[in-house]
Amino acid sequence: MVSLKLRDLRKSFGGFEVVKGVSFEVSEGEFVVFVGPSGCGKSTLLRMIAGLEEITAGELLLDGARVNDVAPDRRGLAMVFQSYALYPHMTVEQNMGFALRLAGVGKSERRRKVEQAARILQIENLLNRKPANLSGGQRQRVAIGRAIVRNPKVFLFDEPLSNLDAALRVQMRMELAALHRELKGTMIYVTHDQVEAMTMADRIVVLREGLVEQIGSPLSLYNEPVNLFVAGFIGSPKMNFLPAGLLSRDGGRVELSLSPDVRLTIDDVAETGSAQALTLGVRPDMIHVADHGPLRGQVLLVERLGNETLIHVDAGIGSEPVTVSHQGQYAVSAGEAVGLSIDTRRIHLFSPSGRRVARGLQPTQV
Amino acid sequence: MRKSLAVRIANFVIGWSAAIVFFFPIFWMALTAFKTEPAAIATPPKLLFSPTMINMRAVLDSADYLHFFQNSLIISCAATLLAIILGTPAAYAMAFFPGGRTKDVLVWMLSTKMMPAVGVLVPIYLIFRDAGLLDTHVGLIAIYTLMNLPIVVWLIYTFFKDIPKDLIEAARMDGARPLSQFFFLLLPLTAPGFASTGLLSVIFIWNEAFWSINLTVTNATPLTAFIASFSSPQGLFWAKLSAASLLAIAPIMLLGWLTQKQLVRGLTFGAVK
Incomplete structure (x- = not known):
């Protein structure tokens, strides 16, 4: 009722x-x-x-x-x-x-x-x-x-x-x-x-x-x-927004470039119009510090909350630093160079107007 | 906060000097009231003299003091009550439901106090004459109500402004209409404010001379007209005039003395918190 x-x-x-x-x-x-x-x-x-x-x-x-x-x-x-x-x-x-x-x-x-x-x-x-x-x-x-x-x-x-x-x-x-x-x-x-x-x-x-x-x-x-x-607005720490250039489109599958040597392929993308500049949204817990990750950058700030560690990295993509949420306590300090990998299972893609046009795989309920 | 000795001495000197300057005329009037007429105009003025009640007796014999006192009491209380009754709804609306021009209206109301009363004496006199209000209680009560309305609205407005808007809204949600809001919330919360507003209004009216002298003859004359009656025809009799003045201001001085806490609170509201 x-x-x-x-x-x-x-x-x-x-x-x-x-x-x-x-x-x-x-x-x-x-x-x-x-x-x-x-x-x-x-x-x-x-x-x-x-x-x-x-x-x-x-x-x-x-x-x-x-x-x-x-x-x-x-x-x-x-x-x-x-x-x-x-x-x-x-x-x-x-x-x-x-x-x-x-x-x-x-x-x-x-x-x-x-x-x-x-x-x-x-x-x-x-x-x-x-x-x-x-x-x-x-x-x-x-x-x-x-x-x-x-x-x-x-x-x-x-x-x-x-x-x-x-x-x-x-x-x-x-x-x-x-x-x-x-x-x-x-x-x-x-x-x-x-x-x-x-x-x-x-x-x-x-x-x-x-x-x-x-x-x-x-x-x-x-x-x-x-x-x-x-x-x-929803989610804390805030979702990372990375500018992503559209390289090619084949039906619903698009290839994006985050930087000259970082490329991502995403399926099931709805209409994006003729725009070349999209925005990739990745939650901080879907980015991991990995020695050989495709992205590289310098650690700007580390926030140690005990149960999680927030690492802010200047990856040279976009104007904002990338925030990485690492479960538990992680030994890293400001000034260090780190590699980052993105878990493409849970990403979002937004058109220039801000509308979401694609997302990665559904998260699995535990 | 502990002030240095120099500051305290300065405060003491300035405070007492101001108090003496303001109080001196009243003090001198009180002294003169108990002098003989020759002693009252003696030069140099005499500080030491043998007090006499002769002026008091003369004043009380020559005029019916109680008649004037009663008029003052009736007129000041009735006009004050009326001004509060009329002013409270206006203050309520302006404090809790302000519009775009509320501030302008408030300033305009106060600006009417800036106009010299003599400017409207002739029209008011003619209106009063034609309406049969000359020398009546009703006439004076009406003019004093209107005279004090701006100040009453302003004072009550500032007291109401101090009450959080949320309280009124909570009361509205609880089902309190304006009258219930007033009696259950506003009145209990601003009772000292209403007390000081009322006191100030009574004092202003008690001291008002212009309208009372111009609009009354005998029937509704308050104490200010009583004092004035001792100044004119036979020339100036300072001692008698002082005695009459002392008798006229005594009740209100006493009232002010007893309620000075509320008065100060009313006058400094908004300025000192």
Whole structure:
């Protein structure tokens, strides 16, 4: 069953279009993440769904009914703000029960619902405190609790974890995922952090400059990005983009040159037009340091993360250094000359317009 | 932060000098109020004298002080309340739903305070005469409400501006309409702000003389007109005038003294945080 439907939603601020026609559906119980760089319109889109921003054009349907002009509270949605937005003069219990109080729910019923939500979030012992006396993580929980109490049709999260420190963010990420499983609620989550998107989402909506670039499951975006933007945005460290010249084409098979003495042959290439200059996309873990690799270069920087080693190599191809991700710890230091080999099983080829025209073999699921 | 001795001495000297310069006229008026008329105009001025209550008694005998006091109280409180009631929705809209011209509107509102009141005296007088508002409480309350509205809107606007927009949005999601937002959120969070706005407004109105003298005769005359009545016909009687002035400002001085914390907070809001 469809829970939320966006039909060509647009938003302009004084003649400047921020959301330029977005359409998709969110099914009941789904966890959808909007991701994109800052200024891509993801927060505006969320606020339009919430009812905090007016919809300039297009339609927003909630359970089949048009809600464009319905007041925020009448839409039956709940939002968790980046700043938590807890009412500073109210206790945790009053914060969580505020919506019920306004709706005229009786005191005992209110208390029961607040306690129930507090139990889920393990904040029962904080109910009498004021927000000022809570830690960042506790405030976050109260803000989520305030949403749970309302039993909303859709939970909306606007970058809720960005004010937390790294360790707490990882923990809250897991708790939110668990909460989604437990409540089975429909959730829409906005973030600029692709790791949050990858780890929590059922489906990711990648936005850029007010337009949807791609919608899909985390792994489908990772494995089959439709264009250079999505390929570069999803995955960390970022995919390497190497300029590749087209040498010859024979049906779907093309021969490319990365440098005068490095050539690659790729099958199943869709139409590339008449362009000679293509872009080869290779994820850092698909490039290996190999003494006799076809590419050669000088190590610029080594980042040792313990479980993996990131080696940035100036291979003389393109303007950016090539990033190599090596599992575990690897003995190499800046200034060394190394050889690199590309695993052609998982590469992507992009046309000059940025559209992906081919990829290597499917990765095998383990 | 520990300041050096020199800085502290300089602060002390400058602070006290400023305070003395500002306070001296009031101090001198208070002294004069308890002098005899000849002592009041003596040159060189006398600092030491035997105080007398004769002026106080004369002032209280010659005019019904309580009548004026009551008028001042009614007019300043009613106009303040009205200005706050009218100004709060405007401040709410401008603080939380600003448009492209909100800043211009705010500056324009304040700019009306720059115009000398005498410039509109004749039209206002004629309007008041034709509407039967001369020498009425309603008339003065109306003019003072309008006079203070820009300042009230500005002050409440700055207090509202200090409240994160997210809070209002969270309240909107929770189902709070503007009135609920005001009573459940804005009022509790900006109560000190409203208190200082109200106090300032009352003080401004209490001290206002131009309109009160020009638009009232006897019925609605506040204390400023009461003071003025001692200056004109029989020539200047400094001691009596001082006594009348002291009686007129005493209530508001007392109020200001008791609430100086809120007043300072109101006046420096936005400037010092």
